[in-house]
Amino acid sequence: MERKMEDRVMELMTQLESIHLHRPSDLHHSTSSKTQNTNSFSENLLQDYGSERCSKSLRSSFVEDSYPSNGLTTTCNQEGWEMRWTAGYGRYLITSRNITAGEVIFREKPLLLVPKVASDPLCLACLKTLDHKGCRCSTCGILLCSPDCPGGSHGAQECCLLSRLGLKSAPLNGRDVKELHALVGPLRALLLATESSAAREALSLLQSHKEKRMKLPIGRFVEDRIVKTLRSRLGLKVESEIIHHLCGVLDTNAFEVTLENGGRARAISVLASFLNHSCLPNAQRWYTQGHMTVRASVDILKGSPILINYTQTLWGTIARATHLSSCKMFTCQCKRCLDPMELGSHMSSVACRECQEMMTPPETPRRPWLCPNCGTSTDGSAIEALVRAGAVALGRLTSDDLQGMTSSLTHFSRMLGQNHYIVAQVKYALVQAIMKRPLKDxxxxxxxxxxxxxxxxxxxxxxxxxxxxxxxxxxxxxxxxxxxxxxxxxxxxxxxxxxxxxxxxxxxxxxxxxxxxxxxxxxxxxxxxxxxxxxxxxxxxxxxxxxxxxxxxxxxxxxxxxxxxxxxxxxxxxxxxxxxxxxxxxx
Structure with missing residues (x-):
């Protein structure tokens, strides 16, 4: 099994040479010319590769002793990172030397950009959000920002295939737009894989969790709305499992990014896809000028896993766990998730109604919450209902309703406590709502x-x-x-x-x-x-x-x-x- 995985890791490294990686020295303020490396990216990776090399014990102040000490290794020391593989964690990146906070670990251009499924209407050529009705493609009928949009995402082959949907003469409502966005993502991945053997191999090796997903509602949606459309209406002769895999790759590995034109998209960046998750990360990703930049947010010791956050910082433990289990198909075991007090932040704690002391969540869901100060017991289902109601109310707040935000902040602080994650989200939303206005006002x-x-x-x-x-x-x-x-x-x-x-x-x-x-x-x-x-x-x-x-x-x-x-x-x-x-x- 390990020998087979070793071969696939080496195969991936060979295919990645078509993906252009920038050196970490290519900083924003640098204007000096860069020395070109004579070796290709894959050659740099493979020249130090050896199956006899075993990974050493990983040192990390973030996930201590959770990563195994044996695995396959391929290195690119001059970049500051190494790739590892183990049965439990799959492929992941660690540091090959000490990394300083603020240091760029790597930069790469995305392999693929696709629209967000639930986004508002956007131009499918440049992925810019449309603040007006826009126009329609004269061939296939999809939405464009202008007839001569210079965006290159909507190619001739895609246009020809989408024309078979008959959208040209049909009105597009909100649901139609979202279903079209859901279809375009795997279609573009499929066309890219057809055109490029390197892209095909990279996409085939990225994690998709298709076996698990096919048993869930998302699997039925993919089968009914995407597989059937691609095969029957567009006439593509492609196996159902391949489409399920590509949809899983997008949902599992794509990063939400903001483009230069202000549009929002999902980006597949191959190397960044191998970064493991922690709710207490040591690195962050940035997307600007068409490149994904991964930079250390704190000092990282040599041999530590490079970790980014797949969820939202201001979510509580249950909200983060729900997102990770449903979308990424795993359970996080980082320090923050394992600590009921969330590293002393008490973001998932609720204030006792009697003494206002913080009550931490019980180990078992729906069990009573006990106050450590006065001993008051509160029904667990009642607290869950309170938090759900708060989340619903938070979702209904609009950025122009300062009075509503202020009253909600007072109400949530009284019901949940000053430290709860819903209260923190209202605080941040209020700051953003105030500061988006002209300061003179x-x-x-x-x-x-x-x-x-x-x-x-x-x-x-x-x-x-x-x-x-x-x-x-x-x-x-x-x-x-x-x-x-x-x-x-x-x-x-x-x-x-x-x-x-x-x-x-x-x-x-x-x-x-x-x-x-x-x-x-x-x-x-x-x-x-x-x-x-x-x-x-x-x-x-x-x-x-x-x-x-x-x-x-x-x-x-x-x-x-x-x-x-x-x-x-x-x-x-x-x-x-x-x-x-x-x-x-x-x-």
Whole structure:
């Protein structure tokens, strides 16, 4: 069995040479030319491969002793990672040397881009979301942003096949659009596999869980809506199992990405597909300028698995477990999932109705929840119903309903406690809703609330997702913008400020960054912006962050302030934010 798997791993490495990988040194701010490697990607992998090499004991502060010490190994040391295989974990990547927080581990172009199944109407050529009715393809009738859209996703062969659906003269409602999106993904994967032997081999070796999926409702949907359509209506002579495999590959391995045109898509990036999951990750993926970038969010020791989060950071344990079991077909055993207190964050705990002490979830679902302080017992099914009701109410909130969000925050905090994950999601949604408005239209009370909420959420982020993460970067961005506006209003004595509020706000801003000794609030904000810029250097928001940094620097120069060396992006400010730490309790 192991010999057969070894052959398939080597076969995959051979096929991957058609996928263009960028060197980790290809950083965002670098403009120097790159030295070309004379060996192909697969040759670099295979030259050090040997079946006699056994993996050493993995060292990781994230998944201690959970990975086996034997397995197959193939290496590419100059990239900083190695590929391993074991029966329990399949193929996964580990570090071949110590990796520093903020260091790029690898970059790659996606093998395939397909529309999100449940997305709003979008152009199937460039995958841009349509904010209008758009137009229809003159041949097959699918939606396009314009008749001459330059997007290359909708090829001639796909167009010819889709024309057999008869969409050209038929209206498309919301359900039709979603079913079309569900069909286009596996169709594009199938056409790609037909055109390229390298892509076909890569897709065949990615995990699909098709055997499990075919027994579930998703398997019946694929059979009824996709397999039958591809075979009977489009006339493709392809086995049912192949289509089920491709659908499983997309659902299991695709990453949701934001494109340069603002559209949302699913991307298959082969190397990134081998990254294992942890709810306490040590790396993050970024998609910008057509490339998937994987970067260390904390320091990673040599021999540790490279781990990313397949779920949402602000979900509780049960919500994360439900998503992973239903969509990814496995159960997470990371430290956060195994800890009822979720690393001290209490995101799944509920406040006792008698004394407000945190009650942690029982080991067995639907068992009574016991308060460790007063001993009050609460029926487990009642708490589950309360959490479900909160999740439904959260889903109904709209970004323009600030009053509804504020009242929901008060209500959920009283019913579930300040630390519950639904409360954390409402806090973050409220910050985003306030900060998406023009700052001149935001009153001082809302600005102060943004500052307070981002501080709370930054403390939470340091606990459940430490290091140089996008969540921290986005929070820093909104916090810095809000604080800069507060300073501007206080200095000009305009708006709804008074001396006491002004003095208190400026004092809070100056003290918001404990590593900065300057008493100048602008100096503190410039430091925050520099850290934010460093974190988000591969994020689509980077240009806005750089503009914020430029404005703060101009303000300081206009005021005659002197910058310290810490307030420059090039000094790696991420080293000062606890990026090398695994997690810290909120308590």
């Amino acid at each position: 935001v009153n001082f009370t809302d600005l102060a609330q943004v500052v307070d909420l981002t501080k709370e959420l930054l403390k939470l982020a340091a606990c459940i997702e430490p290091g140089l993460t996008r969540f921290r970067g986005l929070l820093l961005y909104d916090q810095t913008r809000a604080e800069a506006e507060v300073i501007d209003r206080c200095s000009s004595s305009r708006g709804d400020t008074n001396p006491e509020v002004r003095d208190s706000s400026l004092k809070d801003i100056t003290a918001s960054n404990p590593t900065e000794t300057s008493t100048n609030p602008l100096q503190t904000l410039l430091y925050q912006a520099a850290e934010c810029e460093y974190i988000l250097q591969y994020d689509p928001l980077l240009q806005e962050v750089m503009e914020l940094t430029r404005q703060l620097r101009w303000r300081m120069e206009s005021d005659g302030s002197v910058m310290t060396s810490n307030a420059t992006p090039g000094s790696n400010p991420g080293r000062h934010c606890g990026a090398s730490k695994s997690h810290s309790s909120l308590e």
